[in-house]
Amino acid sequence: GAGVSQSPSNKVTEKGKDVELRCDPISGHTALYWYRQSLGQGLEFLIYFQGNSAPDKSGLPSDRFSAERTGGSVSTLTIQRTQQEDSAVYLCASTPRVSETQYFGPGTRLLVL
Amino acid sequence: AQSVTQLGSHVSVSEGALVLLRCNYSSSVPPYLFWYVQYPNQGLQLLLKYTSAATLVKGINGFEAEFKKSETSFHLTKPSAHMSDAAEYFCAVDRREGNYQLIWGAGTKLIIKP
Numbered sequence A: 001g002a003g004v005s006q007s008p009s010n011k012v013t014e015k016g017k018d019v020e021l022r023c024d025p026i027s028g029h030t031a032l033y034w035y036r037q038s039l040g041q042g043l044e045f046l047i048y049f050q051g052n053s054a055p056d057k058s059g060l061p062s063d064r065f066s067a068e069r070t071g072g073s074v075s076t077l078t079i080q081r082t083q084q085e086d087s088a089v090y091l092c093a094s095t096p097r098v099s100e101t102q103y104f105g106p107g108t109r110l111l112v113l
Numbered sequence B: 001a002q003s004v005t006q007l008g009s010h011v012s013v014s015e016g017a018l019v020l021l022r023c024n025y026s027s028s029v030p031p032y033l034f035w036y037v038q039y040p041n042q043g044l045q046l047l048l049k050y051t052s053a054a055t056l057v058k059g060i061n062g063f064e065a066e067f068k069k070s071e072t073s074f075h076l077t078k079p080s081a082h083m084s085d086a087a088e089y090f091c092a093v094d095r096r097e098g099n100y101q102l103i104w105g106a107g108t109k110l111i112i113k114p
Helices: none
Strands: A005-007 A010-013 A019-024 A031-037 A043-050 A065-069 A075-079 A088-095 A108-112 B003-007 B010-014 B019-026 B032-038 B044-050 B056-058 B064-068 B073-078 B087-094 B102-104 B108-113
Touching: A005 A088, A010 A019, A019 A088, A019 A108, A031 A075, A043 A065, A043 A075, A043 B102, A075 A088, B003 B087, B003 B102, B010 B019, B019 B032, B019 B087, B019 B108, B032 B064, B032 B073, B044 B056, B044 B064, B044 B073, B073 B087
Parallel strands: A010 A108, B010 B108
Antiparallel strands: A005 A019, A019 A075, A031 A043, A031 A088, A065 A075, A088 A108, B003 B019, B019 B073, B032 B044, B032 B087, B056 B064, B064 B073, B087 B102, B087 B108
């Protein structure tokens, strides 16, 4: 079956512009995570959605970052007024239930000039 | 609070030699533990996981890890390294409480010398 997909695969933007990153989780997976992976560093948790519960936004680095998940499926991560330090690979993962294996998408590589 | 420490940002071994990647964790509850691998230009994929059954866990590509509660460790090993094992390896612990986040180590890049 199809895995987690993310789009775009690469995004180059200018400082100050807004960007939207999309994640399509595996069908039926109730939990969805967004992570950020900066060059040479581990994964930084951003936000977590589980079913219809309120998302855990504790990892979002600033109020320029937001995410939503429509219909319990597709999720969009929005970064407003992008800064150069936002440049990173943004990874999405989904899992059928909590404490289960996370399945990762290929990531979106964001470069802010 | 849970945390994960991976010793060594880079580990270099010769082809055919033993691979040992270290992971220590702290957790206030019995943890679930994971090793993920990221091959060059590829996404993260699960290598193996410990979920409180057998303490010795076997994963894909000949890797295994042993959960040692007394040492709070979950080191990853492979008896004989292959060139294709060159990748970055991440250890993670599942909080299993609250909002069930994975807490990630910083990663260890495994380099295989011919």
